Amino acid sequence: MRKLLSCLTFLTFLAPAVRAQDVQLFGGYSSLHTSGTSYEHANLYGLNAALSVNFKSWGVVADFSNHYGASSSNFTPIGNDGHGATYLIGPQYSFRKVPHVTPFVHALAGVVHGGRFTNGPLGPGGICPYIACQANLFTVPETALAMAFGGGIDLKVRNHIWIRAVQVDYLAERFANGPMNSPRVSAGIVFRFGTK
Numbered sequence: 234m235r236k237l238l239s240c241l242t243f244l245t246f247l248a249p250a251v252r253a254q255d256v257q258l259f260g261g262y263s264s265l266h267t268s269g270t271s272y273e274h275a276n277l278y279g280l281n282a283a284l285s286v287n288f289k290s291w292g293v294v295a296d297f298s299n300h301y302g303a304s305s306s307n308f309t310p311i312g313n314d315g316h317g318a319t320y321l322i323g324p325q326y327s328f329r330k331v332p333h334v335t336p337f338v339h340a341l342a343g344v345v346h347g348g349r350f351t352n353g354p355l356g357p358g359g360i361c362p363y364i365a366c367q368a369n370l371f372t373v374p375e376t377a378l379a380m381a382f383g384g385g386i387d388l389k390v391r392n393h394i395w396i397r398a399v400q401v402d403y404l405a406e407r408f409a410n411g412p413m414n415s416p417r418v419s420a421g422i423v424f425r426f427g428t429k
Contacts, residue, residue, distance in 0.1 A: 254427050259283040259397055261421015265300045265404070268414055277302035277317070281400070281419035287427070290329055296321040296341055296381065298417065317347040319379050319404065335395070338384035345379035345406045378407045387423055395423040 263281035277300035285294035299318045321343035328336045385400030397420055404415040 254289055255287050256426050257283075257285045257287065257395075258424045259285075259421060261397060261419055263298050263300065263417060263419040265298070265415050265417045275302060281417070281421070285325055287325075287327065290327050292325045292327065294323065294325045294339055294341065296343075298419070317345065319343065319345045319381070321379060321381055323381075333389040335387040335389075336384065337387070339381075341381040341402075343379055344376050345404075346374065346376045347406075347408065375408060377409070380405045381417070383417075385419075393425055395425055397421050397423050 260280070260282045263279055265277045265279070267275045267277065279298065279300035281296070281298040283294050283296045285292045297318065297320055321341035323339060323341035325337055325339035381402040381404045383400065383402030386398045387395045388398055389395050400419040402417045402419075404417045406413040406415065
């Protein structure tokens with residue numbers, strides 16, 4: 234699945250990148266707060282990276298995030314080795330009216346890879362009661378549909394260097410145990426190459 238997503242992302246950006254007004258590479262710190270109908274709350278921390286190809290105000294962005302942490306819930310976005318990842322792609326609109334400040338909004342879709350805690354027979358609705366399962370707990374990997382809606386603000390530092398002061402996304406994940414809704418907050422550095 235990861236190889237397929239990598240190939241699709243590469244092909245999506247290959248042809249348009251030749252005519253792009255600018256290309257941006259973002260990398261930074263990210264925090265994710267998980268919540269949902271079948272889950273306990275968990276605070277996870279990690280990284281967020283994105284590659285965007287822009288044509289004036291409109292662009293296409295490929296977004297990747299990976300968060301680490303632990304949760305006491307019966308289902309969590311962390312995988313077998315203690316982390317979970319999102320692979321998203323979609324359109325982005327940048328407001329380029331002010332020379333040194335660029336707010337943007339985007340709508341992204343893709344997949345999230347996580348794991349469900351279980352150690353045997355599941356309870357009603359496929360839920361493993363945490364108290365009953367905690368003795369021999371392990372995770373079952375799962376890949377599910379994910380969508381992110383949000384935006385942020387980039388501030389210019391130098392010609393090709395910008396700071397992403399904040400990026401806030403509403404991350405909706407559709408796992409087998411039920412939906413999970415997670416606010417994601419990121420900040421970091423942007424390398425921008427092109428005419429603007």
